């Protein structure tokens with residue numbers, strides 16, 4: 001390959017910020033969102049779990065999906081992926097996905113790193129990656145699906161050289177951070193337009209959280225990321241914009257730094273106390289942050 005491994009996936013450079021930083025009803029102004037979700041509803045076994053979720057994912061960088069435990073974050077990303085029955089609108093670059101089954105959502109170019117990572121512990125790193133390869137030429141048939149082509153190992157190995165060095169190592173023997181590299185690496189392999197990462201730092205030690213933050217920052221240089229996360233320090237560092245869910249609805253959309261600096265709003269929406277360290281500190285970047293930046297674990301209170 002002669003071109004940069006980033007070239008096939010890097011989004012248009014013009015769009016940097018997402019929706020306007022005020023309310024849930026604010027329209028996107030600066031740039032068209034990559035993913036636009038409207039009135040998303042999910043009913044499982046007669047239980048109404050999502051009652052109308054609206055949010056946009058910015059076409060560059062990291063967008064965070066936040067909320068207290070049980071707010072509906074995982075159900076929302078599962079609904080986007082077609083893993084639970086849903087109604088409403090889910091548009092990826094203008095293509096409507098809400099009636100598509102999961103395999104066609106995937107072929108439209110959404111890579112999903114689920115909460116449990118989905119790593120095969122008994123297979124090597126290389127085998128885990130190989131299993132994620134989408135067949136060249138496979139598409140949704142709609143003409144607007146994910147870009148077909150060879151798997152982008154150049155990008156994965158450029159971002160995560162460790163995965164090349166550890167190609168023969170059993171995935172089950174990797175650290176939590178390295179396993180996240182495999183999980184995120186798999187989503188980058190198929191030239192996706194969007195990566196969804198569901199709680200990638202859940203249960204990890206602070207040192208590993210810092211590693212995973214670095215993994216996400218590097219991945220977001222290549223492909224926009226929708227990040228479900230409860231570690232608000234990490235969110236603050238990585239995500240330029242966010243949506244907050246509460247009780248299965250969108251309670252807030254806007255600029256992440258503004259939300260986390262607003263003590264009253266952060267307390268009301270996320271349960272962050274007034275003396276929480278997130279109230280101060282440097283502004284987060286939509287662009288990836290410094291590798292040296294510390295990541296403080298700050299779980300949302302239920």
Ligand SMILES: Nc1ncnc2c1ncn2[C@@H]1O[C@H](COP(=O)(O)OP(=O)(O)OP(=O)(O)O)[C@@H](O)[C@H]1O
Nearest residue numbers: 044045047049067068069070071072073074075076
């Ligand atoms: N299959 C299901 N059947 C019944 N209830 C469900 C199902 N899936 C989710 N729920 C309920 O829906 C609500 C939202 O769950 P969800 O996992 O989406 O929340 P969350 O915001 O991701 O929470 P957490 O941060 O704790 O992971 C919860 O009350 C949960 O118990």
